[in-house]
Amino acid sequence: MSIVVTGATGHLGRHVVEQLLEKVPADRITAVVRDEAKAADFAARGVKLAIADYNSPETFDGLFAAGDKVLLISGNEFDKGRPAQHQVVIDAAKAAGVALLAYTSAPGTLTAALADDHRTTEQALTTSGVPYTLLRNGWYHENYTENLAPVLEHNAVVAAAGAGRVSSASRADYAAAAVAVLTGEGHENKTYELGGDVAWSFAEYAAELSKQTGKEIAYNSVPVEVLTGILTGAGLPEPLAAIIAGVDASIEKDELVVSSGDLSRLAGRPTTPIAEAITVALKG
Numbered sequence: 001m002s003i004v005v006t007g008a009t010g011h012l013g014r015h016v017v018e019q020l021l022e023k024v025p026a027d028r029i030t031a032v033v034r035d036e037a038k039a040a041d042f043a044a045r046g047v048k049l050a051i052a053d054y055n056s057p058e059t060f061d062g063l064f065a066a067g068d069k070v071l072l073i074s075g076n077e078f079d080k081g082r083p084a085q086h087q088v089v090i091d092a093a094k095a096a097g098v099a100l101l102a103y104t105s106a107p108g109t110l111t112a113a114l115a116d117d118h119r120t121t122e123q124a125l126t127t128s129g130v131p132y133t134l135l136r137n138g139w140y141h142e143n144y145t146e147n148l149a150p151v152l153e154h155n156a157v158v159a160a161a162g163a164g165r166v167s168s169a170s171r172a173d174y175a176a177a178a179v180a181v182l183t184g185e186g187h188e189n190k191t192y193e194l195g196g197d198v199a200w201s202f203a204e205y206a207a208e209l210s211k212q213t214g215k216e217i218a219y220n221s222v223p224v225e226v227l228t229g230i231l232t233g234a235g236l237p238e239p240l241a242a243i244i245a246g247v248d249a250s251i252e253k254d255e256l257v258v259s260s261g262d263l264s265r266l267a268g269r270p271t272t273p274i275a276e277a278i279t280v281a282l283k284g
Contacts, residue, residue: 001099002048003182004030004064006089007073009038011142012104015175016071016182017042023183032063054085057092064096069182072103074118083120090121094130100188101125102133102181104174107193107258112250114243131188133181138195138258139168139247141277144205148281150234157206157219160227160248164202167195167258169271176267195258196271208275212282224249 003020007013008031020029026046033039034053043049052059054075064070070093075085086103093101103125105118118136125132151157177194181187200208206219222230224245231241250256264271 001067002028002030002065002069004032004050004068004070005073006032006052006054006071007075008042009033009035010073010076012171012175012178013073015172016073016178017047019172019175019179020182021045021047023179030068054088057088060088060092062096064093064098066097066099068093068096068098069100070098070102071178071182072101074104074121082117083124086117086121087124090125090128090130094128099131100133100182101130102135102178102187104178105134105136107136107138107195107256108191109193109255109258110247110250111253111255112243112246114247126189133187133189134191135174135178135181136191136193137174138193138263139166139256140174141168141170141196141272141274143168145274145277145281148209151209151217152213152215155215155217157202157209157217158222158227158230159202159219159251160222160224160245161202161251162221164248164250164252164254164256165199166201166251166256167197167199168256168274169194169196169263170277173263173267173271176269177263180266180268192262192266193258193260194263194266195256195260196274197261197264198271198273199257199259200274205274208278212275212278 005016008017030048031042032050032052039049050063072089075082106115203219206217210217228241228245232238
């Protein structure tokens with residue numbers, strides 16, 4: 001019986017595998033990856049590797065075994081039909097008779113287009129007959145703190161979120177919740193709304209950046225259409241730019257405020273403050 005993590009060399013997947021290694025023997029962990037070379041460090045520590053691709057259903061044939069607990073990390077190929085990709089994993093998990101299939105989804109309150117793929121996948125999973133856990137992950141600190149260069153260059157945080165707030169948390173926080181589900185008991189057919197303990201506004205985010213950098217960093221709230229134009233001007237494909245700007249529109253309506261407390265409860269500790277994530281990013 002294995003704990004199987006798909007997308008194991010991605011940003012979130014790496015955190016999950018690292019934290020699993022602190023709790024279970026390496027030979028009980030299977031990392032599903034597309035590129036074996038990227039997982040060489042895991043293999044060297046005794047983690048089993050499985051080479052598979054959401055776009056090639058046959059690569060998942062026989063990958064899971066009865067009794068496995070599987071974490072399906074949602075794909076990031078927005079242009080390749082993510083629900084169909086996820087369906088490949090659901091079908092393979094059902095055929096194998098896995099004990100649990102946990103899926104990283106989006107908050108139930110989110111109406112932005114980004115959520116559509118997640119809702120479709122949730123429907124497929126909850127009606128599949130496979131024991132499931134929905135990990136409805138909120139926004140990540142790193143969505144902002146890993147993109148500080150333009151903010152620091154122009155001394156401005158630009159978003160289309162008005163005075164809306166975000167209950168973000170670190171990837172490591174969300175990974176801790178996933179690990180708790182994968183290594184614990186009693187999570188079958190449960191839905192967890194996951195977000196940081198403290199919601200913040202972009203004005204507060206700009207103020208914290210100003211405090212830590214010693215610069216005067218402003219928050220410029222712009223219309224969704226303007227933000228879409230800025231993102232496409234920076235090289236993002238228009239469909240992806242529209243998805244990102246659409247999330248800001250949802251933030252303005254407080255759709256990414258998550259007050260359930262599920263994340264800190266599952267992680268067994270308070271979530272990481274945004275100020276701490278900014279400090280780490282600035283040091284990097």
